[in-house]
Amino acid sequence: MLVNGPDTESLEVLKSFPQVKVLNLPEHQHPGSARNQLIRESQGQYLVFLDDDLTVPKDYFSALLKLINQKPEVSVYGGPNWTPVVSNNFQVLQGKWLSDSWLVGPVSRRYELLRPAQVGEESLILCNLTVKAQLAKQNLFRSDLFCAEENEWLDRLKKLGAVFLASPELGVSHERRADYISFLKQIKKYGFGRGQILKHTEVSWNHWFPSLTVLLLGIFCWVRPTFVVWTLGFYWGFWFFKSFLSLSRYSTKEKMTTLLLFPGVQLVYALAVLRGFQYSVFSRKN
Numbered sequence: 001m002l003v004n005g006p007d008t009e010s011l012e013v014l015k016s017f018p019q020v021k022v023l024n025l026p027e028h029q030h031p032g033s034a035r036n037q038l039i040r041e042s043q044g045q046y047l048v049f050l051d052d053d054l055t056v057p058k059d060y061f062s063a064l065l066k067l068i069n070q071k072p073e074v075s076v077y078g079g080p081n082w083t084p085v086v087s088n089n090f091q092v093l094q095g096k097w098l099s100d101s102w103l104v105g106p107v108s109r110r111y112e113l114l115r116p117a118q119v120g121e122e123s124l125i126l127c128n129l130t131v132k133a134q135l136a137k138q139n140l141f142r143s144d145l146f147c148a149e150e151n152e153w154l155d156r157l158k159k160l161g162a163v164f165l166a167s168p169e170l171g172v173s174h175e176r177r178a179d180y181i182s183f184l185k186q187i188k189k190y191g192f193g194r195g196q197i198l199k200h201t202e203v204s205w206n207h208w209f210p211s212l213t214v215l216l217l218g219i220f221c222w223v224r225p226t227f228v229v230w231t232l233g234f235y236w237g238f239w240f241f242k243s244f245l246s247l248s249r250y251s252t253k254e255k256m257t258t259l260l261l262f263p264g265v266q267l268v269y270a271l272a273v274l275r276g277f278q279y280s281v282f283s284r285k286n
Helices: 008-014 031-041 060-070 089-098 101-110 133-138 149-159 180-197 205-223 227-246 252-282
Strands: 002-004 023-025 046-050 076-078 128-132 164-166 172-174
Touching: 031 133, 031 149, 046 133, 060 076, 089 101, 089 180, 089 252, 128 133, 149 180, 180 252
Parallel strands: 002 023, 076 164
Antiparallel strands: 046 128, 076 128
């Protein structure tokens, strides 16, 4: 168990589990740097990464062991993280947003996976991931990334020929953000992290598309202010069309909430990607 920085509450809880080995870092470190220390200290053939705010099914590890025995050629195993049954209305809606390929692209498979499949890094998430220990020890995380360190790491492992498998049998429940503002902060963090690693990973259009859309709208409106109405009209028309294609499983209230609020999510993500990319290009540490 890794405790990254001062956290007396977690240490107090862990006293009830003397069989758990705790690596307590006195000062908070970037996620990759902290996890590298845990990887170096680990023993065994596989490393299982699980966040401390997950609800893990009781048959999770037996399902994992079964997959390992059936698919020994696989180096990285993962599964979706679902919205807990006990969630408020907005948390349920978040889960639908995150699992909707029309809204979030291929990363939707992190949140809703229907069948086992070989996947890329966009379909896996570090809060629910198992990796061959030897592979991890030979290829550590970048220690200078604020966020999305697992995406850069998994992209690097994939280029080395590692095989990834995602399976619904390895699904866990992960609590969503309680309100819209906290969700936007999460999206901002994800966007910044993705922007920060773009120069280290293969560029995928679905990560750049929201940012390029925002840039083009801004340029059009700056060059010809009268284009504001036309460009915004085009954007909203496209958005309404796209949304109604994907919202058949949503209630009327959820549709209206999505149409009103999700463009804000896109905007925050787009600007954060640009800011993260700017940071990675001009920061000497990158």
